[in-house]
Amino acid sequence: MLKNVLDNKENYQPSLSIDCVIFGFHDNQLKVLLIKTKHSHEWALPGGFVPVDEDIDDAAVSVLYGRTGLKGIFLRQFATFGAVKRNSIDFSNRVLNFYGIPLDEGKWYTNRFVTVGYYALVDFLQAVPQPEGKNEIVEWIDHHVVPDLILDHKKILDKALETLRMELNLMPVGYNLLPEKFTIPELQKLYETILGRKLDRRNFLRKITAIGILTKLDEKKSNVAHKAPNLYSFDQDKYNEVVKNGLHQGW
Amino acid sequence: MLKNVLDNKENYQPSLSIDCVIFGFHDNQLKVLLIKTKHSHEWALPGGFVPVDEDIDDAAVSVLYGRTGLKGIFLRQFATFGAVKRNSIDFSNRVLNFYGIPLDEGKWYTNRFVTVGYYALVDFLQAVPQPEGKNEIVEWIDHHVVPDLILDHKKILDKALETLRMELNLMPVGYNLLPEKFTIPELQKLYETILGRKLDRRNFLRKITAIGILTKLDEKKSNVAHKAPNLYSFDQDKYNEVVKNGLHQGW
DNA sequence: ACAAAAGTGTTTTTCTTACACCCATGC
DNA sequence: GCATGGGTGTAAGAAAAACACTTTTGT
Incomplete structure (x- = not known):
């Protein structure tokens, strides 16, 4: 939860995040696990921050575990996104505002975040979407009909799918x-x-x-x-x- | 230069760096541009930090330009390295010590850095290695005989070459x-x-x-x-x- | 009995591999 | 004139693509 992270920001890698594109397969549809936070009309990829004492790969495992309850899953880093404008200060301020965090206290969060993208392949039936608190809706959504996503998450998702398609040539799935x-x-x-x-x-x-x-x-x-x-x-x-x-x- | 960065650390993305594996081809050898800093007996990949107002891709371009004088070159992000132990505090302290920077002042630099790896393909004859100051030796080294590298730079180099080999199947080189x-x-x-x-x-x-x-x-x-x-x-x-x-x- | 999906084999074409001879140049 | 590397074609084998009929099951 953002508030917790901000209260212990010295325990987290500054300006770095993890975003996971979690793929599942059901009803002949390739589905993506997406999250809607109540402070936004848009959806988001499940993501998180990186504890300073945790490898980024392990942090990605934690995000996956936190959202699906699954461990030991296929999870692969595919790209890192670091455009200056990828997270607008406008968006950050809205988030802070929603959680009632003073802008000053949330300063850590308003910088440009560089995010490392991972994609996961999970068994749809075994993965139980786990919202954090009441402010979240976690849902499997057919990749053909993904709604608007926050920030550059659409770009991240597209890149994940592109990578997955390419890796079909290199490994079985x-x-x-x-x-x-x-x-x-x-x-x-x-x-x-x-x-x-x-x-x-x-x-x-x-x-x-x-x-x-x-x-x-x-x-x-x-x-x-x-x-x-x-x-x-x-x-x-x-x-x-x-x-x-x-x-x-x-x- | 590290001293400059530390004096303006608010202008740089914290705990994030760029490392470039710059490949050239000469004498039927695949060569890699490596740097030896006088404070270390080991060599290093050319790298740098990321200004807060610069896309990470652009920061990589800057590193490449700074080391070779080349622009508009094939440059591709291939992986991000973020193991907790990737840069030891021991190493950081030695670097600070070499530059005569008090540990306190250099605190920004002693955390775990996450580094984004890029590889570049450049024309050996057009790339003029450009050392920064007298403390650096910049050299093209045959990839078969790369000496010991600092931190996890050997791993980064290996991954770059592996990526390049794989991408030969996807694009001409x-x-x-x-x-x-x-x-x-x-x-x-x-x-x-x-x-x-x-x-x-x-x-x-x-x-x-x-x-x-x-x-x-x-x-x-x-x-x-x-x-x-x-x-x-x-x-x-x-x-x-x-x-x-x-x-x-x-x- | 029929509609709908599953199982199976053969032929054609395309790509990959293996292989050998002649040619031009510098020494 | 000979050693060295450059240029070129063909035949065999492997992999990919195209293609049709039979089987099973629920309705």
């Missing part, structure tokens, strides 16, 4: 975004949603299985319209290995 | 690293040096020309041992277009 057991069509829809285009079913199957990270279960999805699709799970060892070593390269 | 007119073998050696492995001449030619960024000049390299190779230049429009739109993708 799905663990953390899908439930433990899933079907190939579900995985394909995840890829299609991230990439924003349709893929061929047969070619997708061949390519995704060739990576060698899938275990075909002796089980079919039940209670489903039409032909029951097979269930798969990730072979976690191989999955991690591939994430570590990377996928194909060009040159 | 050469403009800025090579003189205006160059030969295919030179360009190939650049690629080989960055990637750290040999490439097949014939396949390289096919692949690099297929990108459509090269203009074959009606001119051969003169005064050269053995058969004179053809000179090429980059078609700047197409080059920039490809850098913007990216190269091939996987999915």
Whole structure:
């Protein structure tokens, strides 16, 4: 909470923040966890400050844990944003005003903040949005219909998605975004949603299985319209290995 | 200069710095511009602080300009480093001591600094290393034989090179690293040096020309041992277009 | 029985890799 | 004239893309 941070500002890295783009997948939609604070009509990415005795990567883990209750999640730094005008003094003053903090006391907060962007891939069903107090609404929002965001958060979100799309070429995705057991069509829809285009079913199957990270279960999805699709799970060892070593390269 | 910064610390973003990995290419070596300060036996990446009224990207441009006299250069942010122990208080104190700055006065400088890493690709022959004062030695050093670096600068350098290697798959490289007119073998050696492995001449030619960024000049390299190779230049429009739109993708 | 989604294989094309010979120049 | 690097083409293999029919299930 901002008030707490300001009261202990010597414990926080000055003028530095963390913003997290938390992706989830549900209803064939790529969703982003967004926060609406009552002092703003706009939404925001979940973010926080960096304790002076904490690595920035760990601070990002804390933000993620605080907002979703999840730990040990895929979380990756993708860019740092430090335009002079990225947080306007006007915005800062509105925030301070909302919390009833005198401008003088909130001076720490009104400078330009440089923010380090992280993106996370989480299991939508396991992540329970956790508002801090009554002033917050935390919601999963389809990335296609994100409302207006504060400051440069839209830019941060766009960059995160761009990075995720690029990293699809370097690593597999799905663990953390899908439930433990899933079907190939579900995985394909995840890829299609991230990439924003349709893929061929047969070619997708061949390519995704060739990576060698899938275990075909002796089980079919039940209670489903039409032909029951097979269930798969990730072979976690191989999955991690591939994430570590990377996928194909060009040159 | 640190003393100047400390005397005007309210003009600088607190606890934030910029470090630049400046790559050049010469003698078939990928070189990195490094600085040795007389107060240290180790070398350092050229870096600097961020004026509060300057975008971090612009601050990086300033660092590059200050060290090489070059502007309008390929410069890209690649990662931000913020481990708690990345700059030890021991190191900070030694620096302050060297400049004869009382510890008290230099308190601003002894906190953990978060540093934003940028890498640049510059034309070795056009970049004139510019030491700041007599306490500095600025030198191009073959990336294979970089000496011990201060703090986590080795890690920063490694990450820069890793990023550069990866980005070879996404964009062409050469403009800025090579003189205006160059030969295919030179360009190939650049690629080989960055990637750290040999490439097949014939396949390289096919692949690099297929990108459509090269203009074959009606001119051969003169005064050269053995058969004179053809000179090429980059078609700047197409080059920039490809850098913007990216190269091939996987999915 | 039919609509809707799932499963599966083959062919074509494209890209990648491997490989060998002749050419021009400086010494 | 010979050693050294530059220039060029082709054939084989691998990967990607295009494509259609059969199967299962709920209604």
